[in-house]
Amino acid sequence: MKKILGIGNIFVLLSVVILSTATTSYAGxxxxxxxxxxxxQLLTFEKSLMSTGGDISIHVVGSTGLADELKKSIxxxxxxxxxxxxxxxxxxxxxxxNILVIADAKIVSKAIEYTRSxxxxxxxxxxxxxxxGISLGIGMxxxxxxxxxxxxxxSKKEGLDWNPAILKIAKAVK
Numbered sequence: 001m002k003k004i005l006g007i008g009n010i011f012v013l014l015s016v017v018i019l020s021t022a023t024t025s026y027a028g029x030x031x032x033x034x035x036x037x038x039x040x041q042l043l044t045f046e047k048s049l050m051s052t053g054g055d056i057s058i059h060v061v062g063s064t065g066l067a068d069e070l071k072k073s074i075x076x077x078x079x080x081x082x083x084x085x086x087x088x089x090x091x092x093x094x095x096x097x098n099i100l101v102i103a104d105a106k107i108v109s110k111a112i113e114y115t116r117s118x119x120x121x122x123x124x125x126x127x128x129x130x131x132x133g134i135s136l137g138i139g140m141x142x143x144x145x146x147x148x149x150x151x152x153x154x155s156k157k158e159g160l161d162w163n164p165a166i167l168k169i170a171k172a173v174k
Contacts, residue, residue, distance in 0.1 A: 029103075030138045030146065035125035036069035038138045038146060039101070043078045045166040048159065049098055049121060055084035059093035061111060062104025066125060070101070099123060108132050112154070119159040131173055135160060149173060 030038070043050060056078070060067040067088030076083050087093060090104065092114050099121045102111045105128075112133040115122040124130065127139030130149040135158055137149040148170040155162060 028140045029127070030125040030140055032063060032065035032069045032125070034140075034146065035066055035138050036073065038148070039070065039123055040073050040076065040078065040083075042136065042138075042148065042166070043099075043121075045163045046121060046160055047163055048161040050079035050081055053080040054082070056081045056098040057085040057087070057096075058083065058099040058101060059097040060086065060088040060101040060103060061092065061107055062090055062102070063125070064088055066101060066103055101125070102129060102134055105129060108134065116154075116157045121158060121160060122154065130154075136170075147171065 049056065058070055060070065067086055070083075070086045073083050074086060087097070090107075092107070092110060093100070096118065097120060100111060100115050100123070102108060102122060102124045103126060105126060108129055111122060114120065115135075121136070122134045123136045123138070124134045125138050127137040127147060127149050130137035130151045133151065133154045135151050135154040137147075137151075139147045139149070141147040148166075150162065150166060150170040150172050151174070152172055153174050
């Protein structure tokens with residue numbers, strides 16, 4: 001079974017890769033392979049979900065490529081949890097999930113309604129959706145590096161508890 005790096009190692013790793021790009025504007029969507037890797041790393045910063053132990057599931061709306069990349073991580077340990085299931089469709093999940101990844105801008109309003117009422121972490125690889133109410137966005141900045149954006153208001157409404165260290169690598173919006 002693979003294990004995700006501890007929070008200290010992740011901070012160092014992400015700081016080196018991302019710190020200089022955290023406050024830069026984003027230019028585009030994160031490609032599936034990059035988004036998948038960053039999602040898996042950034043999940044360790046969310047304390048309420050990742051401290052529960054047990055299995056977690058992810059549903060991806062609108063990106064088979066991103067879902068396929070995330071499926072490669074099934075079985076990985078993330079803090080005290082294990083990624084057990086990744087599903088994908090063009091609609092909201094039909095069963096309860098822990099994380100909803102939104103890659104389709106047309107479904108944002110319904111997705112936000114779902115994540116807030118079910119206390120589900122929302123993530124997107126389309127950074128412009130963070131300002132519309134998605135909690136965590138991963139994208140590419142103008143210089144081709146990664147950008148991470150965290151919507152503090154959305155996170156609160158989803159019942160999330162982020163480790164403050166994430167603010168060293170992410171641009172916070174309200």
